[in-house]
Amino acid sequence: MDTALVVGGTRFIGRHTVAEFLDHGYEVTIFNRGNHENPFADDERVSHVEGDRTTDSALERAKLEVDPDVVIDCVAYQPKDVRAATQIFGDCDAYVYISSGAAYGVEEAPKREDDTPLCDCTPEQATDDSAETYGPRKAEGDRAVFAAGDRGVQAMSIRPPIVYGPHDYTRRFDYWIDRVKTEARLLVPYSELRHLVYVKDVASAMRVIAEEGEAGEAYNVGTHTLPLLTEWVDAVAAELGRDVEQVRVGDRELDAVDLAADDFALYRDYPHVLATEKLEALGWEATPVAESVAETVAAHPDGEGRENGPDRETEERMLGVLETF
Incomplete structure (x- = not known):
């Protein structure tokens, strides 16, 4: 794998993800609407494709222009976004979706990827954009990843808790x-x-998952x-x-x-404690x-x-x- 497409890529997690893949020898392309300042505008190693990720035709165009080995999806906020991406990038070597620790549907400690139930998600919640439906929407995105894995797509998800670090716009x-x-x-x-989890650790975890993860699996990440x-x-x-x-x-x-x-x-x-042994078994360290x-x-x-x-x-x-x- 040597080409990576980062959906998002200019703010916080996406920004650090681009840097992580560059540091490991990948050619990186950012795909977004161009609404935020691009910190890589002067970096010749980073290309940019402009488009709205919620529009399937824009994703398809990015796929044709870049032909990426790896796709990192930083801005999939509704389940339909994940379903579309896993179809369009279904033949890539890896698709990694950023889910969330909020996807878990019960309070237990620690929360484990293969044991702790996820949130339910109604059709109304799936198309909402409020903070109250964030967890259910992320959980339904995870289920889209699982379904893609069952179809043979090398799709995986990562579940971070609250992320901190340089360039965090949530403050x-x-x-x-x-x-x-x-x-x-x-x-x-x-x-x-x-x-909590350090933003650079989320970025390194996504690269490790892309390189070593198993199709249809979710991975917690945390300190x-x-x-x-x-x-x-x-x-x-x-x-x-x-x-x-x-x-x-x-x-x-x-x-x-x-x-x-x-x-x-x-x-x-x-x-709110996430078990991280599954990710660590791939060679990731915090x-x-x-x-x-x-x-x-x-x-x-x-x-x-x-x-x-x-x-x-x-x-x-x-x-x-x-x-x-």
């Missing part, structure tokens, strides 16, 4: 970086274990360790050389200022947390992310209330 992890940078005392809600939210904050503080006090709060305390624990970025009320946090902190633009949690004024009121308890 969820950045909330805590900003807080550690700017404040000495932080409110941190009591939170259950929540698997090797499971830091608590407080430990993620500690890791950020250690990288920044900051001495911060974490003030732990629960629902009772937060009620006093009309806050809830899920107002804070990365909070989780039930453990980046150590200290290294991934260092790279994420280094790339953080000052001020970014603070909108993903309570404003500082409310936080100060909460800290004041706690002093009266």
